[in-house]
Amino acid sequence: MTIDDLKRQNLILFEVISGSRAFGLATEKSDTDIKGVFYLPKEKFYGLEYIPQISNASNDIVYYELGRFVELLLKNNPNILEVLASSSECILYQHPIMQQLTLDLFLSKQTEQTFAHYAISQIKKAKGLNKKINNPVEVKRKTVLDFCYIIQGQHTYPITNWLTKNGLQQQCCGLVNIPHGRDLYALFYDASGSCGYHGIIQHEDSTELCLSSVKIDTPVMAYLSFNRDGFSSHCRDYKAYWQWVANRNQQRYKNNIENGNDFDAKNMMHTIRLLQVAYEIMTKGTITNKRPNRDELLAIKQGKLSYDEIMQLAESLLAKIETASLSSRLPDQPNSQKALAVLLTMRNHLYQS
Template sequence: MNTAKAVHKKINKPLDAERKSVLDFCFVIYNNGSVSLKEWLKENNFNQEECGLMNLDHFRNVYLIYHQKQLTEGRFKGISSGPDADDVSLSSVPKDLENIAVMNFNKDSYSIYCREYKEYQEWEEKRNEQRYQSTLSHGKSYDAKNMMHTFRLLNMAEEIALYQQVIVKRNDRDFLLKIRNGEFNFDDLMRMVEEKMQYIKVAYEKSTLQDKPTVQIVENLLVQIRTDFYNIK
C-alpha cells in the first residue's frame, strides 16, 4: 500500500527535471510583505554573485543583504556558491556598512525538497517502465498491480482470523482483477483499505487463534520439511 501511495504521489506531483537551488527558497522583506529573492534581484538589476550576506542576530535563517557597489575594496562571496549548494554563503562585511535588504532562507523546505527530488530521480531511474506506462494508461495514477496484491493480502489476513487457515485459491479473483485493471479511484480504494483494517482488527479480537505459535510444533514442522526435502534430493 505504501508503494501504491508513493506512485500516486509521484505521478500527480512530478518534479521538474531541472533541480531547484537555494535561491528558489529565499525571500526578501519588501513593501510590508515579501517577494522571492529572484524577483528582488531582477527588480534591482542585481546578480546574486554581487551580493553579500551576514547573519541577523537572534533570527534563524535570516540574513542582511549587502551589494558590491557599497564596497570600496574587496568582493562579496555571493548569496549562493552555485546550483548544488546546500546553504547560503556568508561574507565578511565592513563594520557599520548599512544593509540594503533583509532575507529569509527557508532551509527546512529546501532540505525536504532536496530529499524528495533525490527520491524522485531514483524512482524514475529504477521504476518498471512497463508497469508505469500501464498505470498511466488506466488513468487512475496508482500502481494497480501493487494495489491488487495489497487487497489480496488484506483479505487473506482476515480469512486467517475467521477460518484459521490460509486460502490460496482466491474466490475474490474478479474483484482483484478489477483493481488490477484500474477500475477504482485511488481515494475509493483507500477508504476500502481503512474499512478492511477495521474488519481485520475486530476479527482478530474475536478469533480463538493463539497470540503466539507453539514453538515446538513449528520447529518439528521445519525439521520434517527439511528431512523430506533432502531425502528427495
C-alpha cells in the same frame, strides 16, 4: 551455492508455483514465479557457510533454507504462509518429510498484525506513488536562491524577483549573519566589485549561502531570510522522485498511466487480496491461495476502481479483520516449541548417517 547446485545435489525439499498463477490471477503477460525450500549439506549447515536463501538474478525464483523457512512461518510472514498453503496443482515437488510442516502449526492471531502491517506498507507505497504521479518534480533542481526572501516591513519577497526588479546581480551581494537570528542575514551590495563580496551563492548547485567580510558601518541594503527547511525538503523530494523514475518498472508504470491510474494498480490488487486472505484466516483458520473473486481483483488491476474506492475497501477489510480476531479460535502465537521440535526431527532425519 546456486539453484543449479541445489538441483544437482538433490537438496530441494519443496518447490511450488507462486504469485499470480497460484492465486488464479494470471493473465497472458504474467510471469511464472517459483518458491521453494532446501536444506544445506551437513558440512555447510554445521560449519561456517550457512546460507538462508538462494535466488536467481531476477528474484522470481527463490528457495529458503529449511530453518529460515520455519523461522518465517513462526513470524507468520504472509508470503511464506502462502507457500506452505500451496494447492496440489501448484506443487512441482514435495519431499515426504515436508508433510510434517502443516499450517495448523503456524497460523495464529499474529497474522492480523503481519498481514495488516504488510497491507498498510503497500497502501503507503500506493499513496507515495499517487503523490509522485500527481506532483511530478522538474528535471532541474531548484537552487538555494529559490528559497531566499527579502524582508521588507511586514512582507517577504522572493529574492530573484527583488534582484530583477532592482536591476541587481546576486554575485555583487555580500551576506553577514545576524546574531541570534536563525537563517537571517544582512545584505550588502557592491556594484563595482571592489569590496570582494562573494555573492549569495557561488553556483547553482550550491547547498549553502556564501558569507562575506563587510566593513563596519557599511549601510545595510536589505535583510534576507533563507528557508533552509524548505530547501532540505525539496532536495529530499527531488532525490526520491528521480530515483523512483530511474528504478520504476516502466511497463507497469505505462500500463497504470494508460489505464488512468495514479497508483500501482497491481500492487493494490495484491494488497486487497492479502487482506481478504487475512480475514479468511481469522474466520476459517485456513488459507486458500486461489481466490474465488478473480474478476473483482482483476478489476482493481485493470484500473476499474478509483484510488479512493480501493482505499475505502482496504480500510473496511482492516476493520473486519480486527473485529474477527476478537472471536477467532486461533492461538495468540504459533506453538514455537512444537514447531521447533518438528524441525529438529526433520534435521535428524536429513542428516542421519
